[in-house]
Amino acid sequence: MKRILIISLLCLKILTADAQDPTPAKLNAAPANKWYGMSGAQLIFSFGDVNDGGKTLGNVMRFTCFFHVQHKFHYDFGQAFGMYTGFSIINVGFINKLSDSYDATLKQRSYSFGIPLGLKIGNMPHGDYLAIGAEGECMFAFKQKMLYNGSKSIFNDALFSSQNVNLFNPSVFGELRFHNGSYVRFKYYLLDFLVDKTTTFTLPGTSIVETYTPQKSTLYYISVGYLFKKKHKHHLTKNDV
Numbered sequence: 241m242k243r244i245l246i247i248s249l250l251c252l253k254i255l256t257a258d259a260q261d262p263t264p265a266k267l268n269a270a271p272a273n274k275w276y277g278m279s280g281a282q283l284i285f286s287f288g289d290v291n292d293g294g295k296t297l298g299n300v301m302r303f304t305c306f307f308h309v310q311h312k313f314h315y316d317f318g319q320a321f322g323m324y325t326g327f328s329i330i331n332v333g334f335i336n337k338l339s340d341s342y343d344a345t346l347k348q349r350s351y352s353f354g355i356p357l358g359l360k361i362g363n364m365p366h367g368d369y370l371a372i373g374a375e376g377e378c379m380f381a382f383k384q385k386m387l388y389n390g391s392k393s394i395f396n397d398a399l400f401s402s403q404n405v406n407l408f409n410p411s412v413f414g415e416l417r418f419h420n421g422s423y424v425r426f427k428y429y430l431l432d433f434l435v436d437k438t439t440t441f442t443l444p445g446t447s448i449v450e451t452y453t454p455q456k457s458t459l460y461y462i463s464v465g466y467l468f469k470k471k472h473k474h475h476l477t478k479n480d481v
Contacts, residue, residue, distance in 0.1 A: 270316050270364050270469070278312045278324075280421070282465025288334025288433065291456035298337035300345070307331055307351070312467065314360075322360040322369065329353055334433070334459060338386075338450060344443055346452075347385040348434065350405045352377045358415065367419035374412050375427075379405045391445030404439075406431055409459075421466045433459040 270276065286302045309329045316322035333349025354377035362369030382397035382405040397404055409431045417423035434457040442449055 270314065270322070270367060272316050272318060272364065275313055275315050276469060278314060278467045278469050280310055280312075280465050280467035282308050282310070282330075282425070282463040284308065284330065284332065284461050284463045286332055286334055286459065286461035288336065288460075289456065289458040290334070290336050290434075290454055292338075293438075293451070293453040293455065297346075300335040300337065302333060302335045302347070302349075304331045304349075308465075310467075312356075316360075316364040319364050320361060322364050324358050324360065324371070325356060327353070327355055328375075332433075332459065332461065334457075338452070342388065342443060342448065342450070344386060344388040344450070347387070348382075348405075350379040350382040350402070350433075352379055352409075354378070354411075356413070358413070362417075363419075367417070367421075369417055371415040371417065372413070373415075374410060376408070376410050377429075379407055379409060379433075386441065386444055388443045389445060393441075393444040402435075403437075404435055405433060406435060409433065417467065421468050423465060423467060425463045425465075426460070427463070428460040429458070433457045 284304045288299055290297045312324045312326035314324040330352050332352050335347045338344040338346045354375045356375035358371040358373030360369040360371045380400045382402040384395040386393045409429050411427050411429045413427040415423055415425040434454040436455050438453040440449055440451050
């Protein structure tokens with residue numbers, strides 16, 4: 241939790257440095273009572289609390305900048321309230337130290353297709369708002385990588401029928417966005433990321449067999465990114481010539 245607080249404060253300091261500009265960015269000005277689209281990109285800093293057979297594993301922050309795609313459809317009811325939905329494809333997961341006896345690192349991730357629903361409060365015409373909401377996400381293309389003593393092993397699961405990650409995982413989120421397009425988002429998944437089952441595998445480059453039972457696998461992350469209002473093409477008229 242201390243790491244999350246430190247990262248959040250650093251992200252807010254970086255993003256609000258530009259957000260102090262009192263002049264609204266026309267690119268992000270939002271029309272009232274009309275649907276409009278916004279697209280963007282983000283950097284994700286994820287964490288995980290994994291309980292392996294009654295023992296909590298050591299967690300390492302996971303940073304990803306690829307592959308994250310999002311597009312939102314916004315609707316503002318007035319100057320102070322709004323909502324949005326849309327879709328996103330992101331790369332989420334966590335990194336853990338497998339055992340105290342062996343300095344083995346276990347990386348587990350999945351791509352996620354999500355549909356969010358967020359409620360916004362703030363200054364809609366200016367583009368500054370606080371949003372809270374929930375998102376239904378479908379996990380696909382699970383991948384696991386084991387690192388030990390300079391060697392590694394990689395396992396890729398079935399595209400949409402993984403036996404290692406829960407296929408559907410809803411999440412809740414909070415998001416702070418500034419008129420320059422930047423935002424900070426915190427997301428928490430409501431279900432375990434991994435399936436609770438016992439598996440055995442050999443550490444790379446050795447004959448050491450390890451048993452792994454993720455009885456609990458909580459996933460959450462902080463992301464920073466940019467969301468920009470989609471430009472509409474302007475057709476030339478006689479007055480423009």
